[in-house]
Amino acid sequence: MGVSTSSPEKGPAGEGIAVVTVDFPPVNALPVAGWFALADAVRTAGRDPGTRCVVLTAAGRGFNAGVDIKELQARGPSALVGVNRGCFEAFAAVYECEVPVVAAVHGFCLGGGIGLVGNADAIVASEDATFGLPELDRGALGAATHLARLVPRQLMRALYYTSRTVTAAELHAHGSVWRVVPREELRAAALELAREIAAKDGELLRLAKAAINGIDPVDVRRSYRFEQGFTFEASVSGVADRVRDTFGKEGGSDG
Structure with a gap:
């Protein structure tokens, strides 16, 4: 349980690839410490x-279910500040990673998961993968910055307001998912892309990553930080607690 880093294999085929795996049962809803651990692992x-090249993957039922709402409810404002900072650091770590990051996504990718994959350089997904921001259903805001990197603007707004999800196949049609494969082939497909990237000159890859980030039309760090201000406003006004209490009564626990 936690965040671990490994190499896929020894020898030339795995050279230059680091696999960062997230494992927080039962649904990979990360506590505050988990977000910071993920940020540290990716940056390292x-x-x-x-x-x-870094491959970001997850164990268990799904890639990521966002933040641990139980922790938010138990610890109150202090947890919200921690979650905001932790998510900010984790998303930024993926975006600012000195080498390309390939996200390997299976099952659900929700909330904070969108922040991670939206900042990745490439996404490989299993056929059962779904992506969405259920924030409005869970008394939160945020990560529209990253969803907007996956789908067109009006679709992003409709998905955000309705809390609906989209499939890997739909994102592939929009060009934001590189490849969709059966779940049992996900790791191999992600490593295949990672090996193709890692075959390039390492120094030139780092320059390329910095150059591509430099021409992005939206500053993702500033944009997401702006969103977080409204998350905090929803919390101090009592709106977030009211919605989370309703969500909890309907059977949800993690988000």
């Missing part, structure tokens, strides 16, 4: 001069 992997 990217700083390693021997790394040329």
Whole structure:
């Protein structure tokens, strides 16, 4: 349980690839410490001069279910501040990783999961993968910045307001998912792309990552931080608690 980093295999086929795996049962809804651990793992992997590509993956039922709502409800405002900072650091770590990041997504990718994959350089997904921001149903806001990197603007707004999800196939049609494969082939497909990337010159890859980030039309760090201000406003006004209480009564626990 937690966040771990490994190499897919020894020898030339796995050279230059670091696999960061998230495992927080039962649904990968991360506590505050989990977001910081993920940020540290991605940054550490990217700083390693021997790394040329990072694969971000998850164990269990789904890729990511967002933040641990139970922790938010138990700890109150202090947890919200921690979650805001932790998510900010984790999303930024993926975006700012010195080498390309390939996200390997299976099952559900919700809330904070969108923040991670929306900042990844490429996404490989299993056929059963679904993506969405159920924030309005859970008394939260945020990550519209990252959903807007996956779908067109009006679709992003409709998905955000309705809390609906989209499939991997739909995102593939929009060009934001590189490849959709059966779940049992996900790891191999993600590593295949990672190996193709890692075959390039490592120093040039790092320059390419910095150059591509530099021409992005939206500053994702500033944009997401702006959104977080409204998340905090929803919390201090009592709106967030009212919605979360309703969500909890309907059977939800993590988000």
